[in-house]
Amino acid sequence: MTRDAALPLARALSPSLRPGGAPGPVLLDGGLSNQLEAQGNDLSDELWSARLLGAAPQEIEAAHAAYVRAGARVLITASYQASFEGFGRRGATRAEAAALFRRSVELARAAARGVPDETVWVAASVGPYGAVLADGSEYRGRYGVTVEELVAFHRPRIEALVAAEPDVLALETVPDVVEAEALLRAADGCGVPVWLSYTVAGGETRAGQPLADAFAVAAGNPQVLAVGVNCCAADEVTAALEVAANACPGVPLVAYPNSGEGWDAGRAVWTGAPSFAAPLAAEWVARGARLVGGCCRVGPEDIAAIGDVLRRTE
Secondary structure (H helix, E strand, O other): OOHHHHHHHHHHOOOOOOHHHOOOOEEEOOOHHHHHHHOOOOOOOOOHHHHHHHHOHHHHHHHHHHHHHOOOOEEEOOOOOOOHHHHHHOOOOHHHHHHHHHHHHHHHHHHOOOOOOOOOEEEEEEOOHHHHHOOOHHHOOOOOOOHHHHHHHHHHHHHHHHOOOOOEEEEEEEOOHHHHHHHHHHHOOOOOOEEEEEOEEOOEEOOOOEHHHHHHOOOOOOOEEEEEEEOOOHHHHHHHHHHHHHHOOOOOEEEEOOOOOEEEOOOOEEEOOOOOOOOHHHHHHHOOEEEEOOOOOOOHHHHHHHHHHHHHOO
16 A cells, blocks of 8 residues: 555544545544453563564454444554564664554554455554653653654654555554654654644643643644544543644544553553543544544453544434
8 A cells, every 4th residue: 555545544534534435533443552461472572562563463453343343443452562672672773663653554444354345454563762662751751852863763663654554644652742753753744644642630641741742742743643532531532632623623633541550660560440431422523533443451342432432413
């Protein structure tokens, strides 16, 4: 598939179209890690789901396929926590690491084959610098590194993913305005559209910055396909989308919150009770969300339930 294949996705995010030409928003997948764990995989590793790109790629394809069966029409790749540095610490050469980035896109593409009369798009995940540190700092931001250093870190990852020709880059779970600026700079001119998605808490970025300032960095950027939030509590989404719509008028919105549980990085466990509820998706669509799904701990059954809600919004 050529890079021009992303153009139908851009058209699908208009208020009147989705895959197959029917009206309505586009359904994203859910949490890849929880589905991999449900399939019996151990992800207690600094590479997280990216480890399976080399160790068990068939498990990643199977997890993607579970979301396709649930109705997802955008699959987010297993490259969130992938990096040349992380693969290198496991003994991979630069070329071998680049091949693993490419594989992440190819596995999602393979899982999408056979969907009758519809398109399934592949979003190549570009997770934040904090995710690669594997210490929970993607939920804090403010890493103590400069924009230039972040650009230098992200650009090779983006180049490796773009070489596999995804339909869009998901610059996701961004905790910090500084990193958003770096990611957009690193992706500039790559030939693939992007969406920019923050993780938020208390109506601010995880680094404590106003959301109006956060979304403003994407305003007027022709490469930005959508802006929004992910990996946050579902009750944060509506207000964040309103801010995003005001900061980036006319830009489609994206929303895929997590289950609402908290992640304890020190103990590597989820805490608290889930608060995710599929019916909330109708509210997000009413606020302009065109890409809607779930993140951590939101599984195929939840995505199918969101799909039912989205069909009722048509």
